[in-house]
Amino acid sequence: MIHKSSKMKIYAIVQARISSQRFPGKILHKVNGKPLIAFLLERVNRCHELNEIVVATSTDRNDDSIYDYCNANAVTCYRGSLQNVSERFNDIIKKSNIEAFVRLSGDSPLIDQGIIDKAVSLFRENDYDIVTNVLRRTYPKGQSVEVLRSSAFLKAFPETRKNTYCEHVTTYFYDNKDNYRIHNIDSGRDAGNIQLSVDTKNDMKVFEQIVAKMDRSHWKYNWEEVLGLRNCIVNRA
Numbered sequence: 001m002i003h004k005s006s007k008m009k010i011y012a013i014v015q016a017r018i019s020s021q022r023f024p025g026k027i028l029h030k031v032n033g034k035p036l037i038a039f040l041l042e043r044v045n046r047c048h049e050l051n052e053i054v055v056a057t058s059t060d061r062n063d064d065s066i067y068d069y070c071n072a073n074a075v076t077c078y079r080g081s082l083q084n085v086s087e088r089f090n091d092i093i094k095k096s097n098i099e100a101f102v103r104l105s106g107d108s109p110l111i112d113q114g115i116i117d118k119a120v121s122l123f124r125e126n127d128y129d130i131v132t133n134v135l136r137r138t139y140p141k142g143q144s145v146e147v148l149r150s151s152a153f154l155k156a157f158p159e160t161r162k163n164t165y166c167e168h169v170t171t172y173f174y175d176n177k178d179n180y181r182i183h184n185i186d187s188g189r190d191a192g193n194i195q196l197s198v199d200t201k202n203d204m205k206v207f208e209q210i211v212a213k214m215d216r217s218h219w220k221y222n223w224e225e226v227l228g229l230r231n232c233i234v235n236r237a
Contacts, residue, residue, distance in 0.1 A: 007124060008099045010100045011051060011052045011053070011096060011098050012044050012050050012054070012102045013092055013101050013102065014040065014053065014106050015106060017060070019063075019082070023199065026198055027066060027107065028066065028069060029204060031204075031208050032211060035069060038073075039110065040108055040111055044111065044113060047113045049117045049121055051098075054076045054092055054096070055078070055106070056078050056080065057078070059079045059081075059082070063082075084166040085167050085168075086167075090153070090154065093154060094154075100120075100123060100150055101147070101148055102116060103169055104144075105197065109207060110143075110207070111144075112143055119185060128147075128181045129180040130173055133145050134170075136186070138188070138190060139192065140192070141194065141195050141197045142198070143223050144197075196223070210226060210230055213232070
């Protein structure tokens with residue numbers, strides 16, 4: 001979808017599925033006539049450090065709607081195992097021959113593209129295996145960014161595909177952090193417990209209220225401005 005950087009080949013891989021346990025179908029739930037995942041894609045598409053965006057969903061028939069949405073909107077979509085998310089990533093890496101990837105979750109509609117660019121830029125300029133902001137979380141949930149070196153992921157894949165790790169793609173690396181060169185980005189704030197992702201129906205209501213408060217295009221709000229809108233809503237309640 002985007003081809004902005006001619007340097008190291010790095011894709012954003014967005015994991016998404018319909019069968020969320022707490023809020024099934026949230027990925028395509030419409031806000032102002034637009035599905036949740038569209039907000040994320042509009043933001044990530046404005047990154048300057050990425051070559052491509054791939055939505056990684058499953059071959060489960062429930063996820064046909066995600067594939068159809070991507071196909072209708074010229075978004076690259078890969079379909080693989082429903083339960084083994086790590087396998088989806090492994091397949092995309094091998095098929096695309098990418099040197100690194102950014103792991104993103106489809107339920108983070110207000111992800112700050114500036115954080116993504118910062119993380120990818122740090123990765124490009126240094127010899128890290130992983131650049132992340134979740135090893136020590138100081139950014140709100142919904143602002144999680146992880147850049148992983150493909151060679152490190154592929155080498156670890158036999159371990160990450162085990163039941164304890166296959167759904168949570170990066171947990172293995174943090175559990176074995178001494179074996180990897182990991183750089184953690186700090187926000188300078190203690191915001192790690194604040195919810196800006198959409199996990200439940202109540203989270204969706206807060207997201208809808210945040211969007212309703214915006215007086216310019218949503219991608220023009222950075223994470224701190226989004227947090228300010230969220231705090232106004234929560235404090236008022």
